Amino acid sequence: xxxxxxxxxxxxxxxxxxxxxxxxxxxxxxxxxxxxxxxxxxxxxxxxxxxxxxxxxxxxxxxxxxxxxxxxxxxxxxxxxxxxxxxxxxxxxxxxxxxxxxxxxxxxxxxxxxxxxxxxxxxxxxxxxxxxxxxxxxxxxxxxxxxxxxxxxxxxxxxxxxxxxxxxxxxxxxxxxxxxxxxxxxxxxxxxxxxxxxxxxxxxxxxxxxxxxxxxxxxxxxxxxxxxxxxxxxxxxxxxxxxxxxxxxxxxxxxxxxxxxxxxxxxxxxxxxxxxxxxxxxxxxxxxxxxxxxxxxxxxxxxxxxxxxxxxxxxxxxxxxxxxxxxxxxxxxxxxxxxxxxxxxxxxxxxxxxxxxxxxxxxxxxxxxxxxxxxxxxxxxxxxxxxxxxxxxxxxxxxxxxxxxxxxxxxxxxxxxxxxxxxxxxxxxxxxxxxxxxxxxxxxxxxxxxxxxxxxxxxxxxxx
Numbered sequence: 471x472x473x474x475x476x477x478x479x480x481x482x483x484x485x486x487x488x489x490x491x492x493x494x495x496x497x498x499x500x501x502x503x504x505x506x507x508x509x510x511x512x513x514x515x516x517x518x519x520x521x522x523x524x525x526x527x528x529x530x531x532x533x534x535x536x537x538x539x540x541x542x543x544x545x546x547x548x549x550x551x552x553x554x555x556x557x558x559x560x561x562x563x564x565x566x567x568x569x570x571x572x573x574x575x576x577x578x579x580x581x582x583x584x585x586x587x588x589x590x591x592x593x594x595x596x597x598x599x600x601x602x603x604x605x606x607x608x609x610x611x612x613x614x615x616x617x618x619x620x621x622x623x624x625x626x627x628x629x630x631x632x633x634x635x636x637x638x639x640x641x642x643x644x645x646x647x648x649x650x651x652x653x654x655x656x657x658x659x660x661x662x663x664x665x666x667x668x669x670x671x672x673x674x675x676x677x678x679x680x681x682x683x684x685x686x687x688x689x690x691x692x693x694x695x696x697x698x699x700x701x702x703x704x705x706x707x708x709x710x711x712x713x714x715x716x717x718x719x720x721x722x723x724x725x726x727x728x729x730x731x732x733x734x735x736x737x738x739x740x741x742x743x744x745x746x747x748x749x750x751x752x753x754x755x756x757x758x759x760x761x762x763x764x765x766x767x768x769x770x771x772x773x774x775x776x777x778x779x780x781x782x783x784x785x786x787x788x789x790x791x792x793x794x795x796x797x798x799x800x801x802x803x804x805x806x807x808x809x810x811x812x813x814x815x816x817x818x819x820x821x822x823x824x825x826x827x828x829x830x831x832x833x834x835x836x837x838x839x840x841x842x843x844x845x846x847x848x849x850x851x852x853x854x855x856x857x858x859x860x861x862x863x864x865x866x867x868x869x870x871x872x873x874x875x876x877x878x879x880x881x882x883x884x885x886x887x888x889x890x891x892x893x894x895x896x897x898x899x900x901x902x903x904x905x906x907x908x909x910x911x912x913x914x915x916x917x918x919x920x921x922x923x924x925x926x927x928x929x930x931x932x933x934x
Contacts, residue, residue: 478552479581485776491770517858521565550699554735555587560655561910564790600672612691622828640678652732676682684867698931702892703913705864706882706903716813719814721749723759752853755858757785809823812869868903873894875892876892889920900917
């Protein structure tokens, strides 16, 4: 075995998976996991942990995998993470824990994510659950939203002994894990539902179909229903558009709507009646993970798919793994290309998209080189469907119905990073509702921060 090289992970063949919604990555078996774990040099000053937003004891759990003691490995992970099977699949490990891995300086980093996934899947298959609180404190906390931030915050507070109720607007718990990320990356019943059940096993209650700001307000939860504190983890579900001509045509969607129909409402399954306009030739505008998800979903629904992105491949914000998978599956990348107008036929339907070629100029505020139009380089792409994947912002419903809750100009809730504290006493927030659209693991880190803040707040309140 070459210690400088990762143990390769098994995947579905590209041409086979491009026609189904089964999980692409098949993960490690016991032998492969132990072999990969053996590559870890168990650093004394583990840099990988510094790259983990939820501070998992990575060398600790990998050491247990080496020994074949998977039960112990799971216990170590679940001290820090409420959603290990999710994180093992969708975290950007290459820029976080694996990006800091010492082994990666002279060879390939340890496949920390794949090992975490293996441990979590083994634990699930063997009926393991996280350890509940030893005693109850008799104090109620409300959590708004059952996405990664809300689930993490709720799980951590329940372990500390609080009575936690999650209020979820949709008919199914999971937030972006169920409506945003496709089945082929994150199986819903086999993985997400089981992880949520683990959080519930800690004593967390989940009330669905409750729209906070409409059904009930934060002030009512605190003043009338006896909740000592509230954590807002309501995500960012409000899509953005470009504001170009033709954007209101039939056949133009936000990635959010397209993915929600497919993932949460199961449009890809024949036994569901959910309508979805899949299109024959689809352009997905944007270059993030959500754009890759939308493009790969449209491909599986039978379309020819183009990714239209105004910068070059080096600037693509999506994970390298997602880009690689998309290319393998046959998605066409139109890079350094920017939409100018969506062309509309006499029936009000998309029948093409006028785009312009770009070149990269000087870096902008983000540090990335700014794309500049090349004069006279316009051309038309033949498409019948356009999916806009330009990011999302928080729904303003909560902030507009909560007195004393400050937001910034992007309508994101203002909260400190260390404890998630907002301008309103007893109210904490984290995840996409604070940062705008980001990653699952950053939302989980914010959920942990919020749990610490709430615990400290309630304890200091009753210490007086």
